[in-house]
Amino acid sequence: SSSGGFRALDCEAVKHYVAARPGLQQRVGPADSVESWSVREVGDGNINFVFIVEGPAGSLCVKQALPYVRCVGESWPLTQDRVRIESSALVEEAACCPDHVPAVYLYDKDMAIIAMRYLAPPFLILRRGLVAGAVYPRLAEHLAAFLAGTLFHTSLIKLDSTTFRQKVAQYENNEMCRLTEQVIFTEPYTAAKNNRWTSPQLDADVAELQSDVAARVAASELKGLFCGRPQALLHGDLHTGSIMVTDTETSVIDPEFAFYGPMAFDVGKILANLLLAYFASDGLEGAPGERDAQRAWLLSCFRDTWTGFAAAFSRLWSEHGSSGDLYPAGLTGPGAPCGGEVLAACQASFLAQLFHETVQFMGAFVIRRLVGIAHVADMDSISDADVRATCERRALRFGRRLLVEGSRGGLASIETLAEAAAAARAAST
């Protein structure tokens, strides 16, 4: 079936699709080798189809979006415009951070297809590596570079306001944003039928959350920021399932939720997913203490991602900030009266606010993965429901504290936050 030339592809059709486009075909193999190519569907996400094509000359990855949510079916329609967003965002992110984004080979609007570099093994989805117990010594450094580069270069600190407004309009991503509003900021705090949790173990915890006035006020404020704070081009879905890693490389995929929003959303999402891995680790180890080293690394990765991000962002700002309209050279440049002092004060104020919002978003992201529609493999891989519930309860309580307190109440720095996470993990529940 087709509309405007669109049709859903299977493995065989993908092969012919690639073979018919010389720019793609050459990457896989000569025309007379097509019959020997292999094509596999590997999509493990909830939303789209992902095919890997391999041949004698090389490989590529073909991602196709159907006009609905894959894991639900045609009853949950979803705009294919998300492919335009994803391909534009991949290109824009690559301009900021070429080392951490797969190259795009082709965007086909009618077919809702992106062809891109195949991140072949040993590349692995980060979440799977974490569940298996691995550590990635360069991850924090790479995440910090990706966050700082993409968020800074698309912000008004770097851009003039005309370009900034054009980009905000270009990345309007209404349907995908509505999905986030619903499943992250609304449903977990209401009796929504999409919600699920480890039951009956967490029934009382969930009831408590859903009658928690402060938590619901804070979640509403975050939804307001999400919808009403275009600050930078966000990835929009930066969890550990959107990151592929090797021991030495890090590549961020799947920005179909990209839009102009609050920087704290991206920063908080990846930090929250590191915390979820941390709280799950007790349930995933064979013997108590087996994963102590991974846990220590997860906590330092959590800390170093923020610290490295803040440092890299400030560095970019000091180097390129005067090209943008938010802090022009006449105010913060070396030629302005006390320019250096004003710049330092602007940066300190900006990062303090960003940290505060990041902590709150982090709390919301932890909560939605325990109570809302979409859970994480980190917790779901814990087969004993009682053990899982213990891990989840610790995470849920900590998430609630982050959401409500933000960076107040003894959570004013990333160091105290990491210490508080360790204390929350050690809590008997």
Place this chain on the structure above:
Amino acid sequence: SSSGGFRALDCEAVKHYVAARPGLQQRVGPADSVESWSVREVGDGNINFVFIVEGPAGSLCVKQALPYVRCVGESWPLTQDRVRIESSALVEEAACCPDHVPAVYLYDKDMAIIAMRYLAPPFLILRRGLVAGAVYPRLAEHLAAFLAGTLFHTSLIKLDSTTFRQKVAQYENNEMCRLTEQVIFTEPYTAAKNNRWTSPQLDADVAELQSDVAARVAASELKGLFCGRPQALLHGDLHTGSIMVTDTETSVIDPEFAFYGPMAFDVGKILANLLLAYFASDGLEGAPGERDAQRAWLLSCFRDTWTGFAAAFSRLWSEHGSSGDLYPAGLTGPGAPCGGEVLAACQASFLAQLFHETVQFMGAFVIRRLVGIAHVADMDSISDADVRATCERRALRFGRRLLVEGSRGGLASIETLAEAAAAARAAST
């Protein structure tokens, strides 16, 4: 000269323009009366041309935008798309507050013309009435209704997020916003050649402002809010020169700067202009104390505008808030657990934040009218430069305090703010 059918009209051409359009012509007089019609150009604003057409059946107002800034000339080009914005905003505001917005009769894109109701005398521009010493007992009530109605009904508290995003995109007003960024948030804090002030009296004050680190940091933060906080459809230029009044009526004109921005921008702008009238009053009275009654009224109008706005906004929210996506019924409605408590807490938190931002914007608006490119007749009408400088210095210092302290440091309520304004006016400088 023309482009795409556009030509600039003079009084004679306006008469023929109206006569040729039956919908307009009938409002002024029968076809055979056209020769007897009178047409005057009354534009006293800086930007556009405004014609009043009167005849035996009635009158109307024709506003035309040339592709540049009127008071500067062709050397400062300005998009005629501002007329689309102005006519859409007038219609949208009228839907919220029909009593406080002139009816639009026609929008002509090609000719960059809006025809609207003529607000005939005794309607007078509010600023002129204030300079003349008048008081308007119902002004605060009307301003509160206009602010609450327009800001609430265009916000995400009232709208679903799809509609909200469509409106944000519809009201993109880049060139007009860039003007605001430049003349309000940047130039007053830098050695820009557009700046002017009462010199030499205020030379030292201006030098102090332009090397004031805290003021420049705060102004940059406000610029960030201005560019990056679509919260409601703003009027965008809500000073006392955009409001026409009689003893019993209030009508808001000239929303060509309308865009989706922070609510505090509109609220702060009108409050700042009331403060400017208050600080100017000493220089405008014939004998000391002559304007005591006007001053007392100005201060209570200042107070009551905020208080009335906050009350009206909360009332609209309680009545219509659950139709919007920001605080849906499932979270804050009567059926939700502790719904009433959550609603009250959300409102309190929202209004506290809005007040804080309003105070800061107020400070920036006071400052730009004393130091930047565009001054106010309130101060300019004080002919003695020393007397004027004294009034301006008091206002400037108070403005700086508002900008930097926001709602902290003893300015936490509208009452303490009004008291602080009175103290600042009484200060020897």
